[in-house]
Amino acid sequence: MMMQTIRYSLISPGKVDKTVECQFANDGISALKRINNNFAFIPHAIFIDINMPIMNGIRLLKEMKKIERFHAVPIYMYSTSSEERIVNECMGLGATGFIKKQADIKDLLNSFREILEGIRKKLP
Numbered sequence: 001m002m003m004q005t006i007r008y009s010l011i012s013p014g015k016v017d018k019t020v021e022c023q024f025a026n027d028g029i030s031a032l033k034r035i036n037n038n039f040a041f042i043p044h045a046i047f048i049d050i051n052m053p054i055m056n057g058i059r060l061l062k063e064m065k066k067i068e069r070f071h072a073v074p075i076y077m078y079s080t081s082s083e084e085r086i087v088n089e090c091m092g093l094g095a096t097g098f099i100k101k102q103a104d105i106k107d108l109l110n111s112f113r114e115i116l117e118g119i120r121k122k123l124p
């Protein structure tokens with residue numbers, strides 16, 4: 001079985017696996033600039049860290065939901081906090097899911113892998 005490379009945007013650096021093409025931005029403003037400079041870019045999934053400098057992840061989520069080409073793209077938020085108010089706000093703004101960052105980065109990467117594998121299975 002040939003592994004299909006999937007595209008996703010991770011708004012925070014990290015490595016998932018060799019079959020995943022990653023695009024990174026260090027903050028929300030940089031992410032929006034990159035998105036607006038490449039109208040052909042439509043990832044299979046987007047992962048946004050809530051606690052980013054300059055423009056936080058919740059504000060970025062609001063801005064990304066205004067962009068028509070991203071309406072069908074699943075957007076997953078992640079944070080060290082899983083405070084119910086924050087999770088509910090993200091979900092209410094259109095996030096597909098919420099991932100709580102664990103102390104070990106490997107746990108976060110495993111969460112990304114699981115989500116991406118589910119997306120990969122749905123690809124033609």
